[in-house]
Amino acid sequence: MTGTASGTIPAAELLQAYRTMRTIRDFEERVYKEFQTGQMPGFVHLYAGEEAVATGVCDVLTPADYIASTHRGHGHAIAKGCDVVAMMAELYGKATGTCKGKGGSMHIADLSTGMLGANGIVGGGPPLVCGVGLSAKVRGTDQVGVSFTGDGGSNQGTFLESLNFAAAMNLPVVFVVENNGYAESTASSFHQSGIDVAKRADGFGLPGVVVDGQDYFAVREAAAEAVGRARAGGGPSLIECKTIRYFGHFIGDQQKYRAPNEVADAREHRDPLKNFRARVTRAGVLTDEQLDAIDTEVAELIDRAVAQAQAAPFPAPESALEDVYVSY
Amino acid sequence: MTRVGIIVNPASGHDIRRLISAATVVDNSEKGAMTVRLLSGLGATGVDEVLMMPADLTVSRAIDRITRSLVVQGLTAPMPRVTWLDLPTTYHARDTIAALATMVEVGVDALCVLGGDGTQRLVHGRVGEVPVLPLSTGTNNIYPVWTEATVAGLAAGRVATGQVSREQGCVREKALEVTCGGRTEAALVDVGVISDTFAGARAIWRPDHIHEVVVSFADPCAIGLSSIAASVIDLPRGSSHGARVVIGDGRLHRVPIAPGLVVDVPVAEVTKVAVGETVNLMPVAGTISVDGEREIERYRGEPATVRLTEGPWRIDVGRVLRATRLQRDSA
Structure with a gap:
């Protein structure tokens, strides 16, 4: 990561940002399709529409930094550098998966990339990154911990306790709230006291800001400031990203709680990838040809990931008790 | 009948300047309290009705809570009738624009706008010659000013009721x-x-x-x-x-x-x-x-x-209150 202010980001980093967002989008769109064939076990929560948040934040982190994710974690995992082929295999429950096929969508973790894990527990991430921050502080490293939480998760005690703990201990932590307007199927205007989660930071004495989560540049700029300050010993921050999920809470959600044109309108007018492409090409920083080439490469990668996942073996029954805390 | 409109932006005051500098934080309870202070000033000058833009619950409940407390304590100073506009809340600039359009259509004698420069900007070109009191709840505090809201309410009320003319009490920005x-x-x-x-x-x-x-x-x-x-x-x-x-x-x-x-x-x-x-x-x-x-x-x-x-015509609180004193002294 070199550029912080928008306009100083090198073209190579912008190309990589587009590749990450395109990979997340294609991964999710393909999972949506493949899940309906019945070959993919478990529940799946898709991240499509929110790509600019994971990408904008993770683009200012180093490989040594840690993130803690949510049940909607594929985007965070891809943005932090997890192998996409292994992730797809994990969703299929195959032995070549990120967690040897034993975790599935909601438990993808890869410590080698700093991905502490997707998390089936709503609001489960913030306490984990407080641990990261405390560890970094005690050991004297310059690592930063970032948690992703939804608007629903921001109502959990764990989230508020973590804001308090991180502020009290002045930890190098950034709390990213992905406010997509719904806690499962309940609108945030109904379940939240105050439409901006960022305002809750004020009460704990840490800065809270709101940015457009559909805008890669807005997210990245805010994240760069917050992460840079945390790394320099300046303590925690909260960044609330107003974003939009394109699919339901999970695949199969009928979404009767949403306006009929809500998603179509967002895909047309608020899409983070379209927004990014239009702006970087108009500004002459990148060309359509460069971005089209990435589209092609990513499409091939996702095809390969699905093919390899489908062909891979399931974990052997005798491996069921491996990789657990207690050996039997 | 004298009628005043109040716009409160529930989302102002949380941009990135809270990360990069020591920017002001105004929470929504304070915006609610500021509104009650405004109402007391407006009521004391004889304003009959206030049209309120629908707000975030953290603003509107603060208004309700403080108003009820005043009643419980027996502090029943004259307050204008508060009418909440029946408009959808989308937490977007379009809420302010819709509220302004309704207020202008119904007819208001003055407007009070709580928000940062971004909110104040939405007023320009949408309210014609209606005098506007801009109160800061945002970040940079350039166009709207920091003024005690009770005092600001007295000034806005005196302009709205015609006790002080627009030319005497306002600045044409x-x-x-x-x-x-x-x-x-x-x-x-x-x-x-x-x-x-x-x-x-x-x-x-x-x-x-x-x-x-x-x-x-x-x-x-x-x-x-x-x-x-x-x-x-x-x-x-x-x-x-x-x-x-x-x-x-x-x-x-x-x-x-x-x-x-x-x-x-x-x-x-x-x-x-x-x-x-x-x-x-x-x-x-x-x-x-x-x-x-x-x-x-x-x-x-x-x-x-x-x-x-x-x-816009901006209500200048100091100018209005000085004009009020001069009028009283010469009476």
């Missing part, structure tokens, strides 16, 4: 109309030529990214881009001119560019701009800022212009 790439945006304080390619998180705090600033007034008490102009020229609010300032080879001026951030900016040139005059902005690819926030992304070769125009 100026505004800026910037046009670039088919877009036209209004500003109340300043327009900047900024070299950041993208609008990003919008705030401006790096002095070397600023190339040119056009201001509607230059007040040495203001913070942000207009403080650069105020360091080289004095143009009080309501005066006949604005100014254009070119940044670059010239004397360094130490200016408050953002809350808690004082930087040295070199000023190469300053010229006055008359109302009605159009200025061609420097041909710098990047962004054009409006009232301190990057708003328009401008690409190579795109021309951009700014025109200084007449702005």
